[in-house]
Amino acid sequence: MSPKNIDKLNCSIASALDIIGEGWTILILREAFFGSRRFEDFQKHLGIARNILTVRLNKLCDSGVLVRVPIKVGAKRNEYRLTPMGSDLAVILIGLTQWGDRWLNPTQGAPVTFIERATGKAVADIAIFTRDGKKLKPRELAVKPGPGATAETIARLKLIPDVRRKKKKN
Amino acid sequence: MSPKNIDKLNCSIASALDIIGEGWTILILREAFFGSRRFEDFQKHLGIARNILTVRLNKLCDSGVLVRVPIKVGAKRNEYRLTPMGSDLAVILIGLTQWGDRWLNPTQGAPVTFIERATGKAVADIAIFTRDGKKLKPRELAVKPGPGATAETIARLKLIPDVRRKKKKN
DNA sequence: ATTTATTGGTTGCATTTTGCAACTGTTGCA
DNA sequence: TGCAACAGTTGCAAAATGCAACCAATAAAT
Known part of the structure; x- marks a missing residue:
């Protein structure tokens, strides 16, 4: 992905991907939704390289998707929690899950189901x-x-109408 | 992203990302939704390297998200169109757009709006x-x-209940 | 019919990103 | 106090990506 291009695309998808589009990031968020909070949780569950995990968590914190919260007051260690901005990605996570269930996993049932807590x-x-x-x-x-x-x-976006390339102008 | 891990994660998000999670892929799909069909359309609009575009389009075709359709009967050149499986990603694309609009672009309005055609x-x-x-x-x-x-x-998934780490078993 | 431009790629090499494993300082706990 | 788990960091190897040049097929212009 080329960051230098991404700015110029004038599109919220591109800016969103700039934050959550890197490798592992969505899986990290999935783990966060599934209850992981601490470095070792993410690392063990995903098997991701530790240095990459560090970089990803930092970026997610910097961009406001996660917050770093000290485990106890004054502690240097911290956990990573979804912010409202992060929780608002539930739609994407669930969408991906359902798409995967529908098109990639049709035989054996869904490994994970999203439910109403109550x-x-x-x-x-x-x-x-x-x-x-x-x-x-x-x-x-x-x-x-x-x-x-x-x-x-x-x-x-002028491209959109269904019939194109009939004639070329200019 | 490490493919060898991805299989083992038993999660539709992971399998979905295996197909659409690589760099550029979602932007390629965005272009497809916006009306691009031909190699040069994607290349010009995204500024993506041509070899990478080739690889991505191939993968998307192989996995059934796009189809390669000859431009004319018997032609060797072809265009790339969304399949139903691809169109079904609209939820993700729109979700990402709206998330970006809400959290990253709040001041200037949305660059792109999804509408009901009719x-x-x-x-x-x-x-x-x-x-x-x-x-x-x-x-x-x-x-x-x-x-x-x-x-x-x-x-x-046992991790989920809100209060954790109170005690450690085993 | 021949030339020219555009399209749809491929190839090779430089740069960047990622993976891996070992290492370091910190905390929690017995 | 000592030991194990935690939260990273560092350095190097491997893989993915970017870039530019090149090539063959098709379409457009003469």
Whole structure:
């Protein structure tokens, strides 16, 4: 991944990936969701190299996805906990899990299920809805430049209409 | 990322990441959602190295996320299109976009908006629901071993209860 | 029909990132 | 006080990525 490009892409996906797109990072977050808090927890469960884990945890803390909390007041050791910003990634984690379950793991059941804590019941498949509650299929989706779009982005999204390359202008 | 570990993690997130977790892959998919189909489209828009693009496109085709379709019957050149498996990643793409918009881009508006094609109206924020339609906050979520869980996974998920490390058994 | 430009790659080499294993200082606990 | 587990750091080897040049096939222009 080339950081120098990423800034220029004018896209929240790119900025998001700049934080959580590196190798291992999402798995680290998965462990955090699953209850890991301490360096050794992450290391043992993932088998990740310790130096890489250090770098990843630092980055996640710096960017506000995790917080480093001293284990006791004044202690030098600390644990890593999800911030609200980190917990807000649950959608992504669950989305990835469900996608993997659907397309990669169809035979043996899901290894892990996300449930509502209070009732123990599995959550629904994550889906895309309109603001008034209609579920959308992928085909019904489109993309348009938002308020923060650059000229380049706007030009790029012109590609979208289904029929292209019929003629070339300029 | 270490492939040799990934198999052993007994987790659909890991298998999903094995396919879409490498550098650039999600951005390539983003471009596909935005309308890119041909090698040069992806290359120009992302500024990705051409050899890496080749490798990524091959992998995405091999794993069924994209299909290679000849431009004309019998042509050797082809375009890359999202399969249903690929389109099903819309949730992830939109989720990442919205997360980036919320936490990384709050001042200037979203560069890109996902809309319902028919009406042009922006889609709702992706959220987690119970099967009977109640929206869940991250705090209300938990995780439990699914039907395909290994013994190791089951042991791992024991960590979850909020208070830990009170005592150590065994 | 021939030339030219564009497209869709491949190849080789430099740079960067990651993995691995050993080492160091710190803490918790008996 | 001593020992084991914890939380990293360091140095080097291996793998992934970036870059630029090159090549063959196709499409467009003359």
